[in-house]
Amino acid sequence: MSLQQKICPACGHPNEMFAEACKNCGQVFGVPVPHWAHYYRPGVGAPMAPIATQTDGFAIASLILGIFSIASLCICLGFVGIPFGILGIIFGYLGLKKGLQRGLAITGLVLSIVGLTFDVGYTVVLAIGVANQPTTTYSVGN
Numbered sequence: 001m002s003l004q005q006k007i008c009p010a011c012g013h014p015n016e017m018f019a020e021a022c023k024n025c026g027q028v029f030g031v032p033v034p035h036w037a038h039y040y041r042p043g044v045g046a047p048m049a050p051i052a053t054q055t056d057g058f059a060i061a062s063l064i065l066g067i068f069s070i071a072s073l074c075i076c077l078g079f080v081g082i083p084f085g086i087l088g089i090i091f092g093y094l095g096l097k098k099g100l101q102r103g104l105a106i107t108g109l110v111l112s113i114v115g116l117t118f119d120v121g122y123t124v125v126l127a128i129g130v131a132n133q134p135t136t137t138y139s140v141g142n
């Protein structure tokens with residue numbers, strides 16, 4: 001049920017909201033449409049021009065994972081965010097090494113570290129809380 005659609009800036013073809021490129025003409029979303037895009041269709045004879053974007057997948061992944069690691073706290077599942085936080089730190093570090101989008105990589109790294117810290121803290125508190133539950137609550141036979 002995808003009501004939201006992404007309209008291709010090059011040819012106007014409606015695509016799925018999360019599509020990365022136009023199904024009709026191959027235009028990659030998120031990058032400016034070159035002036036020749038209307039005349040050359042990728043894969044129809046014309047060689048693919050190297051896309052000189054400043055987009056860094058590592059930095060973006062780090063940012064998203066960092067947000068996930070923090071967001072997991074909001075749904076009371078801090079421990080779920082721990083792997084996100086760890087991955088976010090790794091991707092943020094890789095993004096920083098690549099240096100394409102330093103600001104984004106640093107943001108992702110910081111969010112991941114903050115998220116991971118809170119996730120671990122929350123999980124520890126939760127574990128202590130569960131451990132201190134009265135034994136009558138959970139009747140595990142012994």
Ligand SMILES: [Zn+2]
Pocket residue numbers: 008009010011012013022023024025026027
């Ligand atoms: Zn298109």
